[in-house]
Amino acid sequence: MGAFLWSLLLLLREAKGFSGDEEDPEEVIAVLQESIILSLEIPSSEEVKDIIWSSRKNLAVVAPGEEGQPANITVMDPRYRGRVGIPESSYSLRISNLTWEDSDFYQAKVNLKTSQLSITKSYNLHVYRRLSRPHITVNFKISEEGACNISLRCSVERADMDVTYSWLSSQDSTDTPHEGSVVSTSWRPGDEALSYTCRVSNPVSYSTSRLIPVGSFCAEPGYSEKSSVFCLLAKGLLLLLLLVILAVGLCVFRAQKNYEMARVRKLKRNRIKLRKKGKPGPSPV
Template sequence: MDSKHNEDCSNCSSRKPPNVLVSDPSYEGRLSVPAENYSLQITSLRMEDTGTYKAQIITAPRIIDRHFLLRVFKQVPEPTILCDSVTCVPETCNYNLSCTVRDGKEQVTYGWTRPAGGAVVSIGPILTISQGPRDAHLAVTCTAQNPVSHSSTTASAKDLCAAPTSAPASSLSYCHVKGLILLLVLGALSARIIVVHVLPSRDQRRD
């Protein structure tokens, strides 16, 4: 990744190879000024290279001081879509989704689209959508980007958020479980009564 600044050399009498003096030893071998365009070029950028730089350009008969602001950004990693909450009523579910990246969050912006048509759904890390039975399987795409890169993730809201089961199904399941527990308790009590009555009779026969 390079950072370039082009200098206007229309008044230069000739294009001689420039002499570059680097005051910071950490930039030795990484800073150059190509003769063909006299641009300031820094290679092998690192995050700690972010900052303000001063360049002194000496061209007879004058000396020009220039300041440059350099910002270095990481490649945006693949974002993660999470389900924050879901509420369902008959025929409709409301989903709240959030999109995040694990690092490199400096100046990261987020946007949501539908993969089918590419239409923008929302801007920002939070998405709130309502879906019915017919479109419950539709997916959404979250794109995270900074000034130099972007990355996307696509997911289905229904797959991320497990919708609660309906009330009738839950009541029926609860009744079945309650009935099984009651049968087990009655069975245990019956077995205990039989043991209590049989054991004394055996003891009497031994006597």
């Protein structure tokens, strides 16, 4: 079937006076620092003369090997040396250790021994980075009416291009598409406690943030100030506890040392007494 389609394509292009420019390129998505294969399938019935791979300029030339041997590749563009190869029993092109500069237009020009025409296949390669876990910044302000206006900003390190954001709310349990990384909401005392999760995605990966309970940031006026005072008080108590432990330890150490010194003095006195008892008296004349 593949050979029939290939032959039919050759006939159609020959009838049109094909130049190889009207074919829509294949969109290919890849991951930064990983590998990708630009797939090229040629029926085994066709005799390939050579294949010229190009990007901004000629990248490599692939030629069939001797009978029973794999194809040979000659890399012409210095940017790809050591990074391109051909999968076994294939004319496809594998690019390893992808960089941002590899995002480009690629083309494979297939020259056949049995035809004066060349068949071309084009590719648009897009390289993306895998996303890290997003971080959420919370800003809130309590109005005079008691309403708490909350703003959540979602950010991800080195987001690059084509990153989309969506928010999952505990209220509706559905993903809400959102243009941009900021979502705003409001809360009043007595309202249901709300929690939000940010989801970021690009064509090669996605990641979600931790759950953020927004109600706790403004449960009552002065919440943040009270939290700060509580933290300072807790730190002071902890420091006081450490000082007490240190003083008790020092007292125990001194008592132990005094006990040891008294014990040593007592042993010395006992030895002196024993020596006096064992000393012989003066001999009679």
